[in-house]
Amino acid sequence: xxxxxxxxxxxxxxxxxxxxxxxxxxxxxxxxxxxxxxxxxxxxxxxxxxxxxxxxxxxxxxxxxxxxxxxxxxxxxxxxxxxxxxxxxxxxxxxxxxxxxxxxxxxxxxxxxxxxxxxxxxxxxxxxxxxxxxxxxxxxxxxxxxxxxxxxxxxxxxxxxxxxxxxxxxxxxxxxxxxxxxxxxxxxxxxxxxxxxxxxxxxxxxxxxxxxxxxxxxxxxxxxxxxxxxxxxxxxxxxxxxxxxxxxxxxxxxxxxxxxxxxxxxxxxxxxxxxxxxxxx
Numbered sequence: 455x456x457x458x459x460x461x462x463x464x465x466x467x468x469x470x471x472x473x474x475x476x477x478x479x480x481x482x483x484x485x486x487x488x489x490x491x492x493x494x495x496x497x498x499x500x501x502x503x504x505x506x507x508x509x510x511x512x513x514x515x516x517x518x519x520x521x522x523x524x525x526x527x528x529x530x531x532x533x534x535x536x537x538x539x540x541x542x543x544x545x546x547x548x549x550x551x552x553x554x555x556x557x558x559x560x561x562x563x564x565x566x567x568x569x570x571x572x573x574x575x576x577x578x579x580x581x582x583x584x585x586x587x588x589x590x591x592x593x594x595x596x597x598x599x600x601x602x603x604x605x606x607x608x609x610x611x612x613x614x615x616x617x618x619x620x621x622x623x624x625x626x627x628x629x630x631x632x633x634x635x636x637x638x639x640x641x642x643x644x645x646x647x648x649x650x651x652x653x654x655x656x657x658x659x660x661x662x663x664x665x666x667x668x669x670x671x672x673x674x675x676x677x678x679x680x681x682x683x684x685x686x687x688x689x690x691x692x693x694x695x696x697x698x699x700x701x702x703x704x705x706x707x708x709x710x711x712x713x714x715x716x717x718x719x720x721x722x723x724x725x726x727x728x729x730x731x732x733x734x735x
Contacts, residue, residue, distance in 0.1 A: 455483075455503070455544070455546055456481055456585075457481055457482055457483070458479070458480050458481035458482070458548075458585065458588045459480060459482070460478055460479075460480040460482070460646075460649075461478065461479055461480060461588055461591035461592040461595075461659075462477060462478045462591060462592070462595075462642065462659040463475065463476045463477060463478070463591050463595045463597060463600055464477075464635075464638045464639070464642060464659050464660045464661060465595060465597070465660070465661035467597050468597045468598070468601055469553070469555040470555070472555065472601050473554060473555055473556055473557045473559040474552050474553065474554055474555070474559055474560075474601070474604060474605070474608070475552060475553050475555060475597065475600075475601050475604070476550060476551075476552050476553075476587055476591065476597075476600040476601065476603075476604050477494075477495040477551040477552055477553050478495070478549075478550070478551045478591075479549065479550040479551070479584055479587045479588040479591055479600075480548070480549060480588060481502075481546075481547070481548040481549075481581070481584065481585070481588070482546075482547065483504075483544045483545060483546055483547075484506060484537070484539065484545045484546075484547045485538075485539070486536070486537070486538035486539065487536060487537060487538070487648065488511075488535075488536035488705075488709060489534060489535055489536065490511060490534050490694075490697075490698070491532070491534060492529075492530075492531060492532040492533045492534050492535065493529065493531060493532075493533075493551065493645055494531055494532075494641055494644070494645050495531050495551040495552055495553050495645075496528070496529070496530055496531050496551065496552055496553070496554065496560065496565075497527075497528070497529040497549060497550075497551045498526065498527070498528055498549060498550050498551070498552075498607070498611075499521075499526070499527040499528075499529065499537075499547060499549045500525070500526045500527075500547060500548045500549065500574065500577070500580050500581065500584070501521045501522060501523055501524065501525045501526075501527075501545070501546075501547055502523060502546045502547060502548055502577060502581065503523050503544075503545075503546045504523070504539065504540070504543050504544050504545040504546050505520060505521060505522045505523070505539070505540040505541070505543075505545060506520075506521045506537055506538060506539050506540050506545040506547070507519065507520050507521065507537065507538060507540050508521055508527060508535065508536070508537040508569070509535065509536060509537075510533060510534065510535050510568070510569055511534035511535055511536060512534060519571055520540060521537070521540075521545075521571075523577070524573060524574045524575070524577055525571055525572070525573065525574070526571070526572040526573075526574045526580065526611065527569060527570070527571050527572075528565060528569060528570045528571075528572070529569050530560075530565070530566070530567050530568065530569065531553075531554075532567075533567070533568070533569060535569070548580065548581045548584045548585075549584070550584050550587055550604065550607065552604055563608070563612055564612075572611065572614075572615045573615075574614070575614070576614075579610060580607070580610070580611075583603055583606055583607040583610065584607070586599075586603045587600050587603045587604060587607070590603070592658065593658045593661070594661075595661070634674070635660055635661075635662060635667070635670055636670050636671060636674045636675065638660060639656060639659075639660045639667065639671075639679065640682070642656070642659055642660070643656070643679075643682070643683050643686060644686065646711075647686070647687055647690060647709065647710045647711050648708065648709060648710070648711045649711055650711065651683060651711070652680075653667070653668070653678075653679055653680055656679055657679075667679055684720075687710040687711065687712060688710075688720060688721060688724050688725075690709070690710050691706050691707070691709070691710050691717065691721065691729065692721075692725065692729075694706050694709065695729060703717070703718065703729050703730060706729065717729070
């Protein structure tokens, strides 16, 4: 079973030229994830084998969709959601996430601000394009190639599912768009709190050396990237304790990428109280 560790394209050098650019790509045995405020990028999520279940959090939060082999799921940016394996077996998925830098390209293609589930008859065609995107991502990404491969993937989906999508609408003219390296790195940390992150891996995702990235963080935020990540994890956990009182300490610790015992010890050191404490409202 082919596995491709997450690679990113955070150096968005073409964001002023192209409406859509790749953010991340990979192929893995998917684990359970809950994103209560959604993800910062749009997601395309293909089940290769096994099965999982997905639901949009909100008014229809009790409605689960079952994702089986050949199901392609589109999740728009900012859509609160969660997904998990359907049973004890491995849930093998391929995914690509991407940014809409300007205009209304997705709306013009019929993709709205709600998740959509499509049936894929040619899994190798989709996985082949995602593998191509992945191969040109990472430490030295080729933004022209990944963008071209992303458009080829989107056109394949449009062609195969044109009857399922609403009619197109006009696309707006582009506006200037640029993000700093620190802003980009911070967004990546927020999106991937549940993953193990080192300064080396973060620097590779952003496209800077460890020394350069640390210098940029110190200049912009007066802290190092890992110190920022540490504070972000604890701050996010504290917010979740207040906003989602039904979650267990183990769930919150997993959400921010920490072991429960270690998380509890660091939380008490930072806030002088155990994470089970609930402040009065």
